[in-house]
Amino acid sequence: MEINFTSFSDFDPDTTVLEVARVEDVAFDKTPLIPAIVQDVNTGRVLTLAYMNREALAMTLALKQTVFWSRSRQELWHKGATSGNFQDVVGIYLDCDSDALLLLVQPHGPACHTGAYTCFHKKIKQS
Amino acid sequence: MEINFTSFSDFDPDTTVLEVARVEDVAFDKTPLIPAIVQDVNTGRVLTLAYMNREALAMTLALKQTVFWSRSRQELWHKGATSGNFQDVVGIYLDCDSDALLLLVQPHGPACHTGAYTCFHKKIKQS
Numbered sequence: 001m002e003i004n005f006t007s008f009s010d011f012d013p014d015t016t017v018l019e020v021a022r023v024e025d026v027a028f029d030k031t032p033l034i035p036a037i038v039q040d041v042n043t044g045r046v047l048t049l050a051y052m053n054r055e056a057l058a059m060t061l062a063l064k065q066t067v068f069w070s071r072s073r074q075e076l077w078h079k080g081a082t083s084g085n086f087q088d089v090v091g092i093y094l095d096c097d098s099d100a101l102l103l104l105v106q107p108h109g110p111a112c113h114t115g116a117y118t119c120f121h122k123k124i125k126q127s
Numbered sequence: 128m129e130i131n132f133t134s135f136s137d138f139d140p141d142t143t144v145l146e147v148a149r150v151e152d153v154a155f156d157k158t159p160l161i162p163a164i165v166q167d168v169n170t171g172r173v174l175t176l177a178y179m180n181r182e183a184l185a186m187t188l189a190l191k192q193t194v195f196w197s198r199s200r201q202e203l204w205h206k207g208a209t210s211g212n213f214q215d216v217v218g219i220y221l222d223c224d225s226d227a228l229l230l231l232v233q234p235h236g237p238a239c240h241t242g243a244y245t246c247f248h249k250k251i252k253q254s
Contacts, residue, residue: 046164049227093250120221
């Protein structure tokens with residue numbers, strides 16, 4: 001699938017950062033599987049919602065590429081390990097309640113297992 | 128808090144839409160609380176991760192403004208009803224597994240209960 005939309009080079013998520021958090025601040029004790037939003041740093045498009053446990057986030061930080069917890073396979077999942085579609089992590093943000101993550105990434109290929117650029121490729125019909 | 132970053136007027140999420148889905152396609156039977164990513168249609172910034180049950184999504188479609196299920200208060204939560212910071216819904220997208228939603232919104236004010244523009248205002252320090 002060819003994607004041909006304008007990238008927005010002025011995208012700087014750090015303009016809204018109010019504080020620096022540590023990995024230990026993420027609320028894994030309360031929520032063992034934290035939802036992680038993956039956003040393309042070039043286009044601003046949301047690519048995927050996946051989940052991270054403590055180990056997945058630690059591996060993400062170590063590899064500087066996204067690693068999730070696959071709920072269907074019940075195992076760690078280094079995105080791109082089989083497809084080559086790695087996602088290099090540019091920045092990791094935590095929300096006010098410390099129970100959701102936002103990852104800005106540089107993708108090496110499609111995010112979706114269907115081959116689509118983004119997993120959010122279905123539009124809900126509004127009447 | 129003053130936000131002064133460039134908006135990206137070329138943002139058109141419909142360029143990656145591959146199919147049209149119906150409300151009935153959302154996997155509430157499997158996942159009663161579906162995570163809903165809220166994204167500012169003007170800036171592309173991710174504002175909030177919240178949750179919707181079937182009724183919250185129905186109300187969102189009816190009002191054309193975001194309505195979530197508050198897990199802490201265990202009640203429907205029409206965003207902005209008390210603060211005035213409504214979020215007008217521009218488009219609703221469903222992911223490949225039909226268990227995550229992406230809402231493009233026109234916000235009337237800050238998304239975060241802290242008064243911050245986005246809930247994702249904490250940056251995780253990467254070594």
